[in-house]
Every structure is written in structure tokens, then in C-alpha cells.
Amino acid sequence: xxxxxxxxxxxxxxxMVDVGGKAATRRMARARCxxxxxxxxxxxxxREEIHTKKGPVFQTAILAGIMAAKKTGExxxxxxxxxxxxxxxxxxxxxxxxxxxxxxxxxxxRTGVEMEALTGxxxxxxxxxxxxxxxxxDIVIKEVKLMEKTGGKRDFxxxx
Numbered sequence: 001x002x003x004x005x006x007x008x009x010x011x012x013x014x015x016m017v018d019v020g021g022k023a024a025t026r027r028m029a030r031a032r033c034x035x036x037x038x039x040x041x042x043x044x045x046x047r048e049e050i051h052t053k054k055g056p057v058f059q060t061a062i063l064a065g066i067m068a069a070k071k072t073g074e075x076x077x078x079x080x081x082x083x084x085x086x087x088x089x090x091x092x093x094x095x096x097x098x099x100x101x102x103x104x105x106x107x108x109x110r111t112g113v114e115m116e117a118l119t120g121x122x123x124x125x126x127x128x129x130x131x132x133x134x135x136x137x138d139i140v141i142k143e144v145k146l147m148e149k150t151g152g153k154r155d156f157x158x159x160x
Contacts, residue, residue, distance in 0.1 A: 007078045014077070014078060015078070016078050016080070017078070017080075017111070019080065019110040019111045020110070022110035022111070023110065024108050024109050024110050025108065025109075025110075025151045025152070026106070026107075026108050026150075026151050027106070027107050027108070027109060027111075027112050027113055027149070027150065027151030027152060028104065028105070028106045028113070028148075028149065028150050028151060029104070029105050029112060029113045029114040029116065029117040029118075029146065029148070029149040029150075030102055030103065030104040030105075030117055030146075030147045030148050030149075031102070031103050031114070031117035031118040031120070031121040031122075031144065031145065031146050031147060032100060032101065032102050032103075032121060032143075032144070032145055032147050033100075033101045033103075033121040033122055033124065033125040033141065033143065033144045033145075034094075034098050034099070034100055034101075034125075034141075034142040034143050035098065035099040035101065035125050035128050035129065035139065035140070035141050035142065036098050036099075036139065036140040036142055037098075037099060037128070037132055037136075037139055038136050038138040038139060039097075040135060040136050040138075041132050041135050041136055041139070042093070042097045044135070045093060050131070050132065054130075054131050055131075057127075057128055057131045057132060058091040058128070060127055060131060061089070061091055061101065061124040061125070061127040061128045061131070062089040062090075062091060062124065064123050064124055064126075064127040065087075065089035065101065065103050065120040065121060065123055065124030065127070066087045066088075066089055066120060067123075068119050068120050068122070068123030068124070069084060069087045069089075069103060069105050069116040069117065069119055069120030069123075070084060070087065070116075071119075072115050072116045072119040072120075075119060076115055076119070079115050080111050082107055082109060082111070082113065082116065083107070084105055084106065084107050084113065084116060085106045085107045085108060086104075086105070086106040086107075087103065087104070087105045087106070087116070087120060088103070088104045089101065089102070089103045089104075089120055089121070089124050090102045090104075091124065091128075098142070099125075099128060101121050101124045101125055101128070102121065102147070103116075103117045103118075103119075103120030103121040103124065104117060105117045105120065111152075112149060112151065112152045113149075114146055114149050117146070117149075118144060118146060121144060122141075122144050125141045125144070126141070129141060145158065146158065147160075
């Protein structure tokens with residue numbers, strides 16, 4: 001099956017996708033970003049939420065992720081501006097002592113919310129980096145990936 005890039009017109013110029021003829025459906029996307037903070041910072045986290053001069057790290061990251069998801073249409077040139085029905089950001093530490101950030105966006109619309117979920121997870125990770133860099137610069141934002149999406153042309157689910 002040959003796929004075409006959706007954001008190019010017939011002559012190859014950038015173009016916004018016309019969703020005017022599509023029916024509005026309930027859509028959801030969940031994205032994940034993993035951050036490796038290093039032993040020094042993780043040792044601090046195991047005792048309690050890290051509080052910096054800028055505030056509590058995870059709580060601030062959650063707010064930043066939600067705010068970013070809401071502004072995705074302003075950040076990514078060809079994304080449609082969307083009024084999200086809901087956006088949730090969860091931050092937890094996994095068994096490998098990595099910070100795992102999940103951003104779930106929901107909307108009833110004619111276009112999906114993958115970019116909103118990906119943007120929310122990424123900005124939350126960048127916020128963790130920004131707030132922890134005073135402790136160490138040995139922080140790695142390891143990966144950003146779409147975990148699942150529903151409600152569009154085709155559903156998608158990645159194995160955890």
C-alpha cells in the first residue's frame with residue numbers, strides 16, 4: 001500500500017489537512033515519555049517529591065504538560081487548533097528507576113489528538129529536566145512514543 005504525506009498539496013507545498021467533510025467522532029490518544037534522571041536525583045525522589053525553588057517537580061510537570069497539549073495547534077505549524085475535552089498527565093517512577101510520563105488527550109472532533117498527547121508528554125519531560133538540572137545535567141529524555149489512539153481512521157495500540 002502506497003501512503004502519501006497528508007500535509008503536502010499536489011505540488012509538494014505544505015498544506016493543512018481539510019477535515020471539513022469528516023464526521024466528528026470520540027477520539028483519544030495516549031503518549032509516553034521516559035526520563036532518566038540519574039542516581040543522585042532518584043535517591044532524592046525516593047524519599048519524597050522533589051521541591052525546588054521553582055516548585056514541586058512532578059506537580060509542575062503535570063501542569064506544564066496539560067498546558068502544552070492545549071497549545072499544540074500554536075506550536076506545530078499544520079496542526080488544527082483543538083479545544084480538548086480532557087487532558088490528563090500522569091508521572092510515575094518505574095522499576096528501572098526511570099520517570100515515566102503518560103499524557104492522555106480526549107476530544108470529540110473531526111481530527112485526532114495524537115500530537116496533543118505527544119506534545120503534553122514531551123513538555124512535561126522537558127519541565128522535569130528544567131527543574132532537576134540544578135542537581136545534575138546527567139539527565140536523559142530517552143524516548144517519546146504514541147502508546148495508543150482510538151476513534152480515527154484506524155486505531156493503534158503499542159504493547160506496554
